[in-house]
Amino acid sequence: AQKVTQAQTEISVVEKEDVTLDCVYETRDTTYYLFWYKQPPSGELVFLIRRNSFDEQNEISGRYSWNFQKSTSSFNFTITASQVVDSAVYFCALSEAQGNKLVFGAGTILRVKS
Amino acid sequence: DAGVIQSPRHEVTEMGQEVTLRCKPISGHNSLFWYRQTMMRGLELLIYFNNNVPIDDSGMPEDRFSAKMPNASFSTLKIQPSEPRDSAVYFCASSLGQGGVEKLFFGSGTQLSVL
Numbered sequence: 001a002q003k004v005t006q007a008q009t010e011i012s013v014v015e016k017e018d019v020t021l022d023c024v025y026e027t028r029d030t031t032y033y034l035f036w037y038k039q040p041p042s043g044e045l046v047f048l049i050r051r052n053s054f055d056e057q058n059e060i061s062g063r064y065s066w067n068f069q070k071s072t073s074s075f076n077f078t079i080t081a082s083q084v085v086d087s088a089v090y091f092c093a094l095s096e097a098q099g100n101k102l103v104f105g106a107g108t109i110l111r112v113k114s
Numbered sequence: 115d116a117g118v119i120q121s122p123r124h125e126v127t128e129m130g131q132e133v134t135l136r137c138k139p140i141s142g143h144n145s146l147f148w149y150r151q152t153m154m155r156g157l158e159l160l161i162y163f164n165n166n167v168p169i170d171d172s173g174m175p176e177d178r179f180s181a182k183m184p185n186a187s188f189s190t191l192k193i194q195p196s197e198p199r200d201s202a203v204y205f206c207a208s209s210l211g212q213g214g215v216e217k218l219f220f221g222s223g224t225q226l227s228v229l
Contacts, residue, residue: 033214033215035217037218037220043203043222043223044220044223045205045207045218046220047217047218047219050217091157095214095215097215100169100170100212100213100214100215101159101162101170102213102215102218103159105156107156107157
């Protein structure tokens with residue numbers, strides 16, 4: 001069965017620090033999709049990125065970057081020069097092509113202090 | 115364009131009462147999901163519809179929970195009778211295409227408190 005582990009329950013950093021959120025996944029499918037979502041204090045979940053299992057290229061979007069490594073079943077998320085507005089809960093999620101069910105990790109609470 | 119619309123935003127009810135949560139997906143989306151979020155269990159998928167048909171309801175906790183999607187623009191999640199352990203935030207989400215392999219758009223959620 002598919003599973004997502006976010007071992008970091010909570011991380012606190014000071015503004016402008018870089019921070020990496022870890023995500024490790026388990027699946028038996030060869031075709032699957034990985035996601036990151038952000039849940040700010042307002043509560044609504046916001047999509048950040050989607051990656052399929054055949055695309056291991058790292059991605060950068062502004063201060064955000066993602067490192068996908070199939071060899072270690074990891075899909076880590078780095079925020080460079082963090083800002084207070086980055087404070088949120090971040091969820092990693094996995095969907096297998098066969099089951100079509102998006103399963104979320106437990107989430108990592110990120111607190112960025114000024 | 116309007117996003118996924120959920121109502122009510124907050125619901126407080128007494129144990130034993132019937133609760134109905136509502137969701138309007140984004141127009142044109144053909145997949146709809148109901149998730150429940152609690153501190154203890156995180157985000158759990160309750161049920162997933164594709165083209166108004168329930169595809170996977172294995173996450174529905176028990177017979178007290180039921181969900182319907184009578185048309186492409188409306189879905190309900192009903193709890194009858196409600197219990198205190200049902201207290202949670204319930205999210206509705208929709209997407210283009212089939213299943214959870216596409217980007218999900220979430221509503222603002224319904225905060226349910228069962229006293």
